[in-house]
Structure formats: C-alpha cells, structure tokens
Amino acid sequence: MFLALDSSTLTLSLALVEREGEALRVLEHLVVAPPRKQSEALPGVVGEVLARHGVTLGALEGLVIGLGPGSFTGLRIGLSCVKGLAYAARLKVAGASSLAAVALEGPEGPPLFALAVARKDDLYLGPYRRTGLGVEALGPEEAMSPEEVAQRMAAEPEALALGPALPEYRAALERLGVAPSRLLDAPTFPSAVALAHLARLPEAQSLEALFALEPHYVRASAPELNPKFPPLPGPAPTARLKED
Numbered sequence: 001m002f003l004a005l006d007s008s009t010l011t012l013s014l015a016l017v018e019r020e021g022e023a024l025r026v027l028e029h030l031v032v033a034p035p036r037k038q039s040e041a042l043p044g045v046v047g048e049v050l051a052r053h054g055v056t057l058g059a060l061e062g063l064v065i066g067l068g069p070g071s072f073t074g075l076r077i078g079l080s081c082v083k084g085l086a087y088a089a090r091l092k093v094a095g096a097s098s099l100a101a102v103a104l105e106g107p108e109g110p111p112l113f114a115l116a117v118a119r120k121d122d123l124y125l126g127p128y129r130r131t132g133l134g135v136e137a138l139g140p141e142e143a144m145s146p147e148e149v150a151q152r153m154a155a156e157p158e159a160l161a162l163g164p165a166l167p168e169y170r171a172a173l174e175r176l177g178v179a180p181s182r183l184l185d186a187p188t189f190p191s192a193v194a195l196a197h198l199a200r201l202p203e204a205q206s207l208e209a210l211f212a213l214e215p216h217y218v219r220a221s222a223p224e225l226n227p228k229f230p231p232l233p234g235p236a237p238t239a240r241l242k243e244d
Contacts (some may be wrong), residue, residue: 001016001018001059001060001061002019002060002061002062002063002196003046003049003050003060003077004063004065004066004192004195004196005046005063005064005065005066005082005192005195006101006189006191006192007074007075007077007078007081008066008068008074008078008098008116008190009071009074009116009164010033010034010038010067010074010124011031011033011189012032012038012042012078013030013031013043013189013192013193013195014031014049014192015028015029015030015193015195015196016049016050016053017193017196019061025045029192029193030049032045038074039077043084044079046085046150054098056123057085057089057116058091060089061091061092061201062086062091062092062093062094062194063091063093063094064096064195064196064199065093065095065096065213066078066095066098066195067079067095067096067215067216068097068099068114068124068216069098069124069143069217069219070098070099070124070164072215083210086210087207087210092201092202092204093201093205093213094199094200094202095199096198097126098190098195099116099124099125099137099163100126100137100198101191101194101195102114102126102162102187102190102194103128103130103162104130104134104198105187106136106160106184108131108132109129109130110158110160111129111160112128112129112135112159113125113126113149113152113159113161113163114126114128114163115162115163115169116163116165117165117168117169118219121145122143122144122145123143123149123169124165125141125149127139127159128144129130133197134197135196135198141216142218146172147176149161149173149178150173150176150177153178154156154177155175159182160182161173161182161183163188164187164189165197166183167186170183175178184195199230220232
C-alpha cells in the first residue's frame with residue numbers, strides 16, 4: 001500500500017493505492033480544489049485519508065509524488081511535505097512527471113501534447129504517446145508560447161492536446177488555428193492515480209537520494225531571473241533544470 005499525490009496545479013490530487021501483483025486497487029482518490037490552499041490542506045488531508053482506512057503512515061510501503069512541471073509553489077509544497085513524511089516514517093519515495101500523468105488519461109495511439117500553465121502566455125508542453133497503462137516520451141518537456149504550441153500542433157496533424165492549461169487557453173489556441181476537436185476536455189489536473197501507475201518505488205533509498213529529489217522545473221522562475229536582484233549564493237537557477 002502506498003500514497004500518491006500531485007500538487008503541480010491549484011488542484012491537489014491524493015490517492016491511497018494498494019498494489020496487487022501488477023494491478024492497482026484504488027482505496028480512495030481525494031481531490032482538493034481551489035479556493036482551499038494546498039499549503040493549508042497538506043499534510044492534514046494525508047492523515048485524514050489514512051485514518052478513514054485505518055492505516056498508519058509507517059504501514060505504507062512508500063510515497064509517490066508528481067514532479068511537475070507546473071506551479072513552482074505547489075511543487076515545493078508537495079515535495080517538502082512528502083520528504084518530511086518520508087523522513088519521519090522512513091518511507092521510500094518515487095517521483096514521476098505530472099505531464100506524463102496527464103497523458104496517461106488520454107487516448108491510446110495518437111501523439112498527446114500534455115499542456116500545463118507556466119505563467120501568463122507561457123505553457124509547458126510534454127509530448128507523449130499512451131500505451132496501455134504506460135506512456136512513451138516523444139521528446140523533452142518544454143516551455144513555450146501558445147503560438148509555438150499551435151505551430152507544433154500544425155506540424156503534427158495527428159496530435160491531440162489535453163491538460164490543465166486548456167480551460168484557460170482553449171480559445172487562444174482555437175484562434176491560432178487549432179481545430180476544437182484536437183483539444184480534449186479532460187483531464188484538467190494530473191491525477192494521483194495516474195502517477196501511481198507510472199512511478200515505481202525503489203528497492204532501497206538513502207537519505208541522500210531522498211533529499212536530492214527535486215521537481216522538474218523545465219525553466220528558472222521569474223524571480224530568479226529578475227536582473228533587479230543579485231543572485232543568491234549557491235548554484236545558478238539553470239543548474240537544476242533537467243533535460244530528461
């Protein structure tokens with residue numbers, strides 16, 4: 001039994017899952033939507049879910065976390081919570097891409113462009129193809145403008161777009177020439193259940209490996225790149241941007 005959560009958008013997704021061989025049984029999937037803040041909901045809702053099923057934190061095999069990309073604040077809140085719980089209860093932790101979790105809820109076959117909001121007029125795009133209960137990455141996750149997303153859609157006429165960016169950017173993409181039939185209605189947030197299917201807990205995990213786990217930021221935050229403020233000590237923002 002393990003717990004999965006995603007906090008990369010304003011909607012918190014939390015799932016208590018039991019593995020039965022290769023199959024997963026979802027004991028509960030809890031969704032906490034705005035206006036409730038994730039910083040206020042976590043870790044309280046974790047304790048509430050476990051209590052409803054008579055499970056203690058220490059009885060879990062581990063924790064699964066969505067690594068983004070997405071909201072910088074949400075990712076930090078989620079991962080900080082998971083690291084703290086894992087450290088206290090000596091649990092293993094595994095991470096998976098939040099955009100890959102979005103793609104797992106799309107149709108099998110065509111290329112899927114999972115989209116999330118980075119900031120105003122700036123989107124994250126993760127190109128994937130769903131194969132059963134897994135996804136294949138068709139390229140790196142990138143940050144780009146709605147115009148660039150529309151260009152990518154035009155270059156790959158079989159691709160479909162889906163994800164948490166579409167409620168806000170559907171109209172803009174349609175104005176840029178993307179057919180409405182290629183913009184899927186769901187999902188509107190990365191599901192913790194999908195993350196549970198994608199992530200695999202390690203056989204063993206050191207404290208160094210636990211605390212080295214970071215979100216997949218894709219790009220540096222706007223405050224980190226603001227020329228009005230001197231850089232803080234430590235590695236440059238770009239040093240932690242992963243390419244895989």
